[in-house]
Amino acid sequence: MSSTARERSGRLSAAVLGAGLIGVDLAAKIMRSRSLDCRLVVARHDDTPGLRHAAGLGLPTATGGVQSLVDAPDPFDVVFDATNAVSHAENAERLKPLGTMLIDLTPSKVGRMVVPTVNGTDALNHGDINMISCGGQASIPILHAIARQHRIDYVEVVTTAASPSVGRSTRLNLDEYIETTQDAVRDFTGVKDVKAILNVSPARPPATFRVAMSVLGEELTAESVRAVVATATEPVRAFASGFEVTACVVDDGKALIAIEVTSSGDRIPRYAGNLDIINSAALHVAELYAATHLSTADAVMS
């Protein structure tokens, strides 16, 4: 890790790799962080519209993909990978030797899967963190809480995202989205029988990002599920204020919990809660990491 970078700003240096819908929103969010300094947004080619958008926000930009991060004079403390599931493994291989903390927003399954309200502290001991998927970040806090209190036989997660909020890499990575979301739900809940589904809605005006969870288990009651859902929701709302439960119905051993997420950011439309939830979670994890490393650095300097 580059201590010189920290000394210059009192913040960890950060870069965003990938200038699609996720990358640009993430860069805008990092600009508001007190512990991270967004020093570079990188795309593969200079005709990427998102790169011009990032430049318009006043951020330094570069082309050439991961190579331009490897070639940077000071290695970055934190790199957010917002490219695609296939590219992440190679990006990680190039960047890890530099001591860079990687936070992967693609459904690559390469790094340690983290949901901030469940295992956020895992970010402190793993160098490559995977943020699963938007549907995973929206559902796992609730599913994990329900599974801790009840015996569950089956879980289903149906995500609906608005067409304009789903960028090209996500469109090419639907299979990875499904597989990674299913694996993560299995890991975090211990339930073996899990199904994930993704709808991309053509509605105009666009539909608000929504995740519907169906849970089967004999012990489920309206009181117990509602209480658990309410408790699990609050810590998520602390970093993603547009996260809301819109339905919670329990009927004959089957619970249906629907949540919707509106974007609280100023640069993406309100309906694009899918971008907001995964980016807010990624930033939250990075800030946890930064808090530890900056306080260690302070201690060393004092």
Add this chain to the structure above:
Amino acid sequence: MIRTADGESGERKPVLVHDPTLRDGHHAVRHNLGPDQLRRYAAAADAAGIPVVEVGHGNGLGASSLQAGQARLDDDEMLSVVREALPNSRMGVFMIPGWGTVQDLKKAIAHGVDVVRIGTHCTEGDLAERHLGFLRDAGVEAHGVLLMSHMASPQRLAEECARLVEYGASGVGILDSSGHFLPADVAERIGAICHTVGVPVMFHGHNNLGMAVANSVAAVEAGAGIVDACARGFGAGAGNTQLEVLVPVLERMGFATGIDLYGLLDAADIAGRELMPAPPTIDSVGVVSGLSGVFSGFKNRVLDISRREGIDPRDVFFELGERQAVAGQEDLIVDVALALREEAHSGRPAGESRPSDQV
């Protein structure tokens, strides 16, 4: 001897009839067909010379779920039973990216599938890019089809179809998932697509407004080379285009289907007797589903939830239409039902009267 639906012969333009009875029909019976039912209908369809018999869960490969209904048989069993019963006809499957994956396609290929349709919502053709590319590389005939096509303009549908061809589709087309179209709507859209692409164009109708056969006729007149139809109209909600009606109509119009009339009628009789408690009918919610532009497959779930919450299922359909719910968003039904129940309890009159030409 082949008894065709029309005695005349000569230069007749072929139309390929694609039969999704054992796939779309599943919506009408909660995806509950058993192996004997699949086998007997498939064998009868094969004997009649129906060129393509499509099988699967109503939403296609990998779609068995609480959201869309859990199927009695898994995909493997459905495909192996139907494959064996089709010595001559080609076997088709359907898959929606986001519901099924390349893993499901590999399984279907292992079962000897001949034609795979990849479906996306009307403006989302690029979701099929990877799956169509995979099928092209695997040497399997792949078509790209657009669901909920009433939600997009003719020009937009034509552009999406052109992209599907670029990705590797050797056939493209549109599904009237809600049974919303009138014949002129279909003619305009199929015409625009045929004008834009050089591959066969398909149309898949639903009968919510009693237009399925008329819409299919409009489609072939506008240039469609593939039409979907189901025995007894067995399909989601108000049902699909009725196969044993459409085929003789096409033959009388001078198109060649290659299907034997008595064989076709026998297959339809078997379907009527063995696949369904009663043939689909255009009931009140069927009409409302078509008017509101909501996927017909929502019907059973809307009726279940409306009964539980004590509300009018017609109001649920119109509200789902307002929200532009698309196939796959069955989870919205609960939210809509709860909101309508709240409104009813807070004294707002439910089911305000609506002009019958709305939407």
